[in-house]
């Protein structure tokens with residue numbers, strides 16, 4: 375198989391989150407060492423919130439110049455600005471508001487009090503990505519973080535939802551099974567333009583989805599294949615159904 379993927383199993387949720395936080399800091403530091411800047415795509419969800427907390431508390435946090443990091447989001451819940459359920463609000467509260475960054479490099483998806491529809495928010499985001507990429511397509515993100523749902527969704531690309539097969543860089547999502555039903559998401563091809571994608575899974579509730587995504591590749595999470603490498607960073611409970619760890 376031409377894929378470059380591997381599963382790395384950690385003891386539990388805390389160790390997993392702490393390990394991902396260290397990896398993340400090193401990944402961004404490496405990108406900055408090469409190009410002077412770095413870009414990351416953030417995700418929502420419980421395990422991501424823990425990762426952000428560990429980034430904030432990490433003793434090696436200052437190896438990254440956070441003012442030269444572009445922060446993007448893989449998906450957003452289409453809710454008003456500042457709503458506690460927005461992925462942006464979560465990331466800001468957990469660490470963005472507490473580090474020295476360049477506000478111009480923070481790229482949230484438009485909220486429902488700013489635009490009328492998720493489709494409009496998606497179109498604006500696609501345009502912003504295009505500008506950042508120098509006129510077309512999307513930037514080659516240094517790091518894409520993704521949580522995975524019990525149903526195998528990543529970002530806001532849910533199994534069987536038309537958004538999963540959308541073209542372009544970003545898509546408005548309706549009737550998502552995980553609340554809220556209206557969301558905005560990067561498309562699968564935009565996700566896969568990242569240099570590195572890390573799918574993070576914690577807990578027994580994810581075991582079936584992790585196994586199915588890796589063995590059949592039909593679920594949205596199984597379709598993630600970053601341009602450089604894809605890693606599955608999981609805890610023991612989420613890895614419980616796996617028979618091998620190389621893909």
Ligand SMILES: O=C(O)[C@H](O)[C@@H](O)[C@H](O)[C@H](O)COP(=O)(O)O
Nearest residue numbers: 418419420421521522523528529
């Ligand atoms: O908006 C969201 O909810 C997400 O971006 C979503 O894709 C999330 O990452 C997964 O559902 C995992 O979430 P948990 O870690 O909370 O299970």
